[in-house]
Amino acid sequence: ETGVTQTPRHLVMGMTNKKSLKCEQHLGHNAMYWYKQSAKKPLELMFVYNFKEQTENNSVPSRFSPECPNSSHLFLHLHTLQPEDSALYLCASSQDRAGSFGEQYFGPGTRLTVT
Amino acid sequence: AQSVTQPDIHITVSEGASLELRCNYSYGATPYLFWYVQSPGQGLQLLLKYFSGDTLVQGIKGFEAEFKRSQSSFNLRKPSVHWSDAAEYFCAVGDLRSYIPTFGRGTSLIVHP
Numbered sequence: 001e002t003g004v005t006q007t008p009r010h011l012v013m014g015m016t017n018k019k020s021l022k023c024e025q026h027l028g029h030n031a032m033y034w035y036k037q038s039a040k041k042p043l044e045l046m047f048v049y050n051f052k053e054q055t056e057n058n059s060v061p062s063r064f065s066p067e068c069p070n071s072s073h074l075f076l077h078l079h080t081l082q083p084e085d086s087a088l089y090l091c092a093s094s095q096d097r098a099g100s101f102g103e104q105y106f107g108p109g110t111r112l113t114v115t
Numbered sequence: 116a117q118s119v120t121q122p123d124i125h126i127t128v129s130e131g132a133s134l135e136l137r138c139n140y141s142y143g144a145t146p147y148l149f150w151y152v153q154s155p156g157q158g159l160q161l162l163l164k165y166f167s168g169d170t171l172v173q174g175i176k177g178f179e180a181e182f183k184r185s186q187s188s189f190n191l192r193k194p195s196v197h198w199s200d201a202a203e204y205f206c207a208v209g210d211l212r213s214y215i216p217t218f219g220r221g222t223s224l225i226v227h228p
Contacts, residue, residue: 004158033215043205043218056215090158094214101147101166102209102216106158 002026004107006091012113013081021076021110023091030096032074033104034066037088049074050096081114088112117142117208121219128196129227136191136222138206147209148189149216150180154202162204165189176200201226 004025013019025032034046048056049068063085065077074091088111092104118141128134140146147166151159163174170182180191189206203223207216 006158031214042220045215048215092159101211101214102149102207103147103161103164104159104216106151106160108156108158111156 004091004093004105006089006107006110008110009108010111010113012115013078014115015081015083017081018077018079020078021089021091021112023074023076023107025072025074025091025093025105025107027093027105029093029105030071031094032068032071033092033094034074034076035090035092037090037109038086043090047076078112081112083114086112086114117146117210117217119206119208119217119219121204121206121222123222124220125223125225127225127227130198131195134191134193134196134200134224136204136206136224138189138191138219139187140189140206140208141187142208142210144211146189147211148180148182149207149209150174150178150189150191151205151207151218152176152202153205153221159205162191196224196226198226198228200224 007022031050036044046060047066052068067075088109090109091107094104120139149164150162153159162178163172165172165182172180203221205221206219209216
């Protein structure tokens with residue numbers, strides 16, 4: 001595997017389900033990000049981790065819970081979601097916050113549909 | 116706070132024609148600028164970046180961009196568009212303090228045969 005991978009690529013879940021999204025980067029980076037991309041809306045930054053520590057939480061509802069066990073893996077745990085949470089969820093990584101100046105590498109995304 | 120404006124939501128060009136996608140930024144210091152491309156159902160891929168030096172930057176897939184400080188612009192160009200260039204294009208500006216980029220809303224490129 002190379003670059004940034006995300007699983008699953010597609011996920012359909014009910015509002016009462018619990019599921020997790022997984023992201024893995026094979027680039028030796030130290031910073032990882034979760035973004036939400038909805039139709040006709042700008043890219044929304046959700047969470048940032050730098051050296052496994054969460055450094056940004058952009059007022060994301062608690063039904064989204066991130067986890068970063070090491071610099072290569074990032075999870076997004078989902079529970080009791082709402083239909084408006086349906087979107088493409090993108091994971092990204094960068095060298096580290098100090099060295100990237102905004103240069104990020106993205107995974108292919110997980111298309112989430114909440115029914 | 117920095118911001119990025121992509122004035123065109125959609126751009127339609129014929130295959131083989133030239134392309135220019137506009138990007139204007141607002142940032143108080145020397146900006147770090149990026150163009151990303153997103154094909155349908157995919158993540159964003161870095162096309163090119165500007166940090167300093169030569170204001171004309173070459174990227175992948177035959178794209179180039181020119182940084183014009185006086186106009187606060189970083190427009191993306193390609194001399195001859197291919198059907199496979201149909202995608203969403205995002206301009207972004209990096210922040211020296213937070214290192215988290217600010218993205219524009221994107222421009223959707225449609226290529227007619």
